[in-house]
Each structure stands twice: as C-alpha cells, then as structure tokens.
Amino acid sequence: MSENKYERIGKEIVNVIGENNIESYVHCATRLRFSVIDRSKIDDEAIEKIEEVKGVFYNAGQYQVILGTGTVNKVYAALRGNQPDHDDAITKEETGSSHKENGLRRAVRTLADIFIPIIPIIAATGLFLGLKGVVFSDAVLGLMGLTMEDVPGYLPSLISVLTDTAFAFLPALICWSAFRNFGGMPVLGFVVGLMLVSPVLPNAYAVADVNSGVDPIMALGFIPVVGYQGSVLTALVVGFLGAKLEKRLRAVMPNALDLIFTPFLVLLTMMITGLLVLGPLLHFVEAGLITVVTELIDTPLGLGGLFIGFLYPLAVMTGMHHLFIAIETTLLANTGFNPLITLCAMYGFANAGVCFGITLKAKKKTVKVTGLSASLTQLLGVSEPALFGVVMRYSMKPLYVMIACSAAGGAVLSLLNIKANSYGLAVVLSPLMYIYEWNQLVAYLVVSVLTLAAAFIITYFFAVPKAVMVEDEEQTMLKTS
Template sequence: MADSNIKSKYLPTVKEMITLIGGKENIQGAAHCATRLRLVLKDNSLADTKAIGELDHVKGSFVAGDQLQIIIGAGTVNDVYAVFTEEAGISGMSLGDVKEQSAQKQNAFQRGIKALSDVFVEIIPGLLAAALLMGVTGLLSQKGIFGPKSVVEMYPAIEGFNRFISIMSTGIFTILPLLVVYSATKRFGGNPVLGLVLGAIMLHPELANAYAVGNGTVKPEIISLFGLKVSLVAFQGGIIIALMMGFVIAKLDKFFSRKVPDMIKLFLAPFLTIVVSGFLLFSAVGPLGRLLSDGITNGLMWSVDNLGIVGFMLFAGVQQIIVITGLHHVIGAVEAQLIADTGSNFIMPLMSVALMGQGGAVLGYTLAMWKSEKARQIGVSAFGSTLFGISEPALFGVNVKYKFPLIMGSIGGAIGGAYVYLSGINALGFGATAIPGFAIIAAKDSGHLHYVAANLLALAVGAILTIIYLKVRKPNMD
C-alpha cells in the first residue's frame, strides 16, 4: 500500500490517468521499468496518449511493443506505480510478465521479430565485453593514436598484458554460433543444453574449417548419408544457421517429448532430437542458411560498393523511423553475421548517428521551448536517454508527436551517415550506440575521433534545423 503522503501527491494524476486509458476494466496488467509505467490494455485505441502526456508528473506517453508506456522519470515512477496499482485494484506484475502478456496480442510477424531480439539480448553483454577488450587492445597496438609509436612499443612492459587482452577479446567470436543456437533454443522453448550440444557439433574440430574451405586452402571430406552427398564443413560464423537450428531443435525437442513414452523419454527424446537436427543441419538447414547469410552479407557489401555515400545517408536517415515500427530488432542478427563474415560492423556507427540526429532534434526543441516547464521536463529527460543509446522517449515524447523534429532528426542522421562513409568508421561489435558505443569502435584510422565527430555533427544538424524551423514557422505546439 502506498504511503499516505505519496498517495495524496499522486492520486489526482493517477485517477485522471485511469480515466484516460479507458477505465479500470481496460487494464490487463501493469509494471514499471526505471523511468516508465508499462501498461497492457485490452484496447489501446481507448487510451488518449496526448492527454495522458499533459498530466502532472507525466513527461510523455506512447504505445510500443503493444504496451502503453507512460514516461514518469527515475524514482518518481516507483511511487506513481504504487498508487496506480492500488487505485486500479490490480496486483503488480513483473516487467517480464507484462512483456509476455503484450506479446500474446502481437501477430505472427511481430512475434517473430521480437523472438530474434530476445535471442541476442541474452548474449549482447558478452559481445560488448569482447568488443570493449578489442577496443582496448586496438588502442594499445595501433600506431598514430598517441604518437608515431603504439603504446606497446613505447612501453614494452605491457606487451604481455596486451597479448592477454587480445586473446580474451576474440574468445567469444570463436564460439558465437554455439551461443546463438543455445540462446535461440532457449527462446523458442526447447532444452538449451541440446542447443549447446548441436552448437558443439557445428564447431567440431574434425570438420573442415569453414574459413579455410572458403579461401580454398582446405578441401572438405564428402560422405554419403542415405545416398545424399554431404560436405563435412564446420559452421564458423554461421549466425543465421545457428538461429535457424535453435528453432529446429526447440520444435523437435517439444515434439519428441510429447511422442516418446515416459519410460524411455529421458534418453530417447534427446537422442532423437540431436540425431534428426544434426541430419537437418548438414543436409538442409546448413546449405540454406549459408545461402541466406551470404545473400545478406553480399547485399550489404553491394550497397556499400554501389550506393556509396547515398546508401549510408539513406540508412542513417530512416533507421530511427524503423525503430518506430519495432522492426529494428532484426538488425542485430544482420550485424552479428556481418561481423562473423568481415570482422567489422559499419552498421553500428550509422545507427548511432541516426539516434543522435533524433537526440539533436529533441535538444533543439527543448532549447527553443525552454520557457515551458513541461517542455523542459520532457526534453531534458528524452535527450539524456539518447546519449546512452535509448531513443524511444525522444521519438514518442517529442519528435513523432510534433512530426517536424522527426524530419529534422532524420536529416541530421543522414548528414552523420555521410561522415561515417567518408571517414570509414567501423565497429568491432554491436548492441551499443552513442556514448556506450565509443567502447566498441575500431581504433584504426582514428576511428574513435571520427566517431565522436560524426555523432556531434548529427546532433548539431538535428538541433539547429529544429530551432530554425521553430523560429521561422512558429508551429502550434499544443
């Protein structure tokens, strides 16, 4: 139960909020994160997001992931949530419960996109750690960053430390398919240990190394499986294949667990799952996945070679618009495959400048509307989030709401994308942008300096264009 002082402070806002979301009977569940109330409603169309955003203590509201998300602010959200659940007569739910509840209302395509996102969410911390280690060893080894000599050359005593860091930085990438198939199997409802077993098979040392086969230095062994010719090639870098196999293993595991009698299920069900999934790996899923992953990588590289600066500007200009639809989650799988195939990721800096363009737009809006306390509250919080790679408060709290900041932010992102192309910025990992993204930028050719410049450029363009628009056009901001 909420404290009496807290209740008296927030109850008027909460009562209005419940009315504006369609009443208590429209609420399916409620939870909160660090800054926002997250509500699952029976009918989102009954919620007046604009009116909710005008309430006291509220900094904006939007619907994303089939949840109504109401921006309150760090600390305050806990108190508002306590009053809200008491007034609405509902028991609190965990954030995971709310996500699961909202997922049930999504169509098959939306659920598929969310599933891809969930697979990579679990392994991104490891990838970020590895990319940060790569950044450290890059800074220590690269000449021209701190002078004509590298740090290791200037201080030979740290050569052993640098070598140690270098080994640690590449460890996760040698088993990345294994981690992906484990996470995917778990996400799709199968036994994740079976995913690990299949992942180990994908990287088995008796199989020909995929990279060696690709460059022609090794000729793979070919065997006959029931008359089908199968090349015994491992799946290093097979991220798309690992995703597909995680789904296959989960479905087979659930199927055999249902069909095999209980008396022999313990050993026969996993045996059949591994045998069948292993056969499908080498006979169907593997070849199909290789074609798909090659198509993705070749398509991206084709766009770089043929579209050049235009392609970079187009992607950086529209990427945050894709975020609005929720389809951006699939980009993580593409980035992982790109790193596996080429060793670097040019998409991440483009995503960062796209985000900073929108951050610049909300900054411009905030500065131009500084006399409005409501605009300051929303704008400062939303801009602060973009600095740490979170754009939704800026997008849904300001830019989408008023439309013109979204356009100005997209222009800022496009200009930043042009700088990324001209300077050749690359990342060593994915999953972080803006300030956190600095840690995973490749040090080669002053990559860190160019990364900062590209993001500041996108930020400045978005902010300046938004301020100019507000001063010249004087649009109605109600």
C-alpha cells in the first residue's frame, strides 16, 4: 500500500529532526511535540518547507512543530502506525518528556488535559444560550407579532434541556475527565461526579438564593451538605483523589474482588470525602477566587482589562494560558458569564493584525506565504503559527505592538463591561458568545475590529522587521536572469 500524504509528512519531519535525536513525541490540539536530545541538529527552515507545517519553536524542553487542528491528529496517527494509540501509550510518552518541565508547567498542562475535552460542550452550550436570548427576545418576537405568552410551553422547556444540562452536570464531566487523565476508570469518575450533583441533595443555586426557601442538609449537626452544581474546584480535587485511590486499590486488591470492591470503596470514600469534607472547604476557596478575579476585572479606569490584555499574550508564549480555562469555567458555572475570555480574546485580534501587517509589507516570498497562512489560521483561533512563525521570529518590535494592542483592547472592553456567556470560540467565531444581547455584540465587534486594525496599521508603518524586507535568493536570481 502506498503511503498517504500524512505518512509522508510525518516521515519528512522525523528525517529532518533525526530519528536517533528523538526521545519521545506527543501531540496537542495544534502541534507535534518532540522531546529531542540535541536541538542544535535540527534545521528549522527545512522543517518549515514541509507541506502543512505552519511553523516551529522550542519551548519547555520540546521541539514543537505547528500543523494546525485536524492535520496534527492525522500526522500523529500516521507516525504511530500500528502502535497502540490509547491513554496508557500517551501517558508513557508524556512521562518521558515531562521531567524537563517544572512543577508549575506540568500542573498547568495537566489542567489543560482535563478541561480541553470539555470545551466543545461549554462552547456549544454558550451558543445555545445566545440563540435562546435572541429567539425569545421581545424585539424578535415582536417582529413576528408574538409575545412570550404565544410561545408553546413545551418549547422553552426543551430549549432549557440544551442550555442547562452541561452546567447542571459539569462536576460529572470534570470528574470523568480527571479520572481519565490520572489513570482511573472514566465511567467510575463520571458516577463520582454525578454524586456531587445528585437530585437528592439541595441544589446549590437554590440554597444560594435567599428567596428560595431551600436550606442545606446539616450533617452531624454542623456540616452543611448541598449539591455542588458549578463547583469546578471540588470536582477537580475529588476527581484527582478518586483516580489515585482507585489505582492504589487495584494494585493491592485480589483479582477475584477487584471488579466489585474497588468501585465500592472508591464511591463510598469519595462520597464521604467530597460531600462532608472537601466540598464545604473548597466552596470558600472557590468563592474567594471568583471574588479576586471579578475585582481585578472591575478595577477602575479599565486597569484590570489592561493588565489581563497585557498578561495573556505572555501566558500563551510560556504555555501558561491553559490556567485561564479553569478560571473561566469557574466563572461561567457560578455567574453565567465569562468576562475573562473577553479581555483575553483581544490577543487573537492583535496577533492577526500584526501578522497581516508584516505579511503584506514583506518582500521575502517565504514570509508572504507563511504569513498569509498564519494570519488566516489565527483568525480561526490557532495562534502559534502567527506568534512563533512570524510575529516573534525576526524582531521584538512586532511583539511589543501586539501586546500593546491586546492590552488596549482589553482596557476598553473592561470599561464597557463586556462579557461572554461561553468560552472556546476564538477570533472570528468569538462574536457568537455575545449574541445574547445586541449591545454586548455590537460593542465587542467594534472594539475587536479596531484592535485588529490598530495592530495592522502600527505594524505596517512602524514595526516591520528589516529581515523580511530582503528578497529571497531565488527571487533575486529570477530578477537578474
């Protein structure tokens, strides 16, 4: 059987890096990440000339080849060939390279591994919420000569199934993902998470509403027991501890008893620990985190937005941006809104503007080709090709412009109190997170376009690196021949 396109790409990448130079490799949403013995032996330009490669960079002890969403999965699968492609194999490979990461980086990467599978669900739920707000708004119903009283009673109920389910059972999704990530049995983690939001328990949102008349159950006379709807931190810790307990039990449990007694002990232990110990304690920690982030965002004069808009590009450069996902999930689950992603989103528009500015003015043909692809990829939400392949590659000036525009856009949005109702939708798709209210949508669109335009204009006239203004040797030879 002849090799397909992705097998060829994989082989070409391995050949340039050197098969004997590779300790291990894994992949994330957009990149192949190689742990290599000698980084200096790799020819970056040769890698970048390979079909579908959008850029390369070296970070956290790993040589990372940017391929983009979808493509990276196919190339990775082609590289693995007939080798098993399951969680255990990935975990072993990641372990081989993770010793080069410090504790904080490893913790952030672990958080990302837990939350990334959940992002599409929350993003879809946010879109459903936005559409619900549009369809049932007085303005839209008025155009059709209707009011809410004319809408069949079953329709809002069915739509609420779409909009409420993910957040109602969010702890179950997080525990499932945590068990999967830490080597436990995912379905056991899912049940542990469901126990945290059991309908037998008083609903957390109802208890928080002083007008609901719902009170917590008092265990032992002093421990308030409620459901933990929306409690991201409790689900994370319970999922981590439950998976570790399961692995320890399976190591010592006789085979004849393992099938029944390991799940029995995990469920019993985590029910007691989660509902009576960790839940009540972590509730206060989570409430404090929400207060701190909210107070920062609401800092007068837009200073909070300025700071977050400045910080987020730096977080992306160091791989720390995944930490924001956990905070955004907590905000969404507890408040229904996500102002944090609004401020962070200006990075994508600023990065695209700077990349477009360099691309359009550059004389170097390879930069024009790479830059156009990277700019379009950034508009679709994948920032690494533009950031590492164009903006940071030749000079620091474009980087300064990008960070400044990101910070300025964040400051303006903070002043206008703009906030999303979801996450996971980037750049050109991000306005969908604001369709729940026209004022929010219009303000977000205006600031986003101005951020992109400012980044483009400033870069084009003042920050294009000199290195890209020199024509390639091939171009020069063609002109002289």
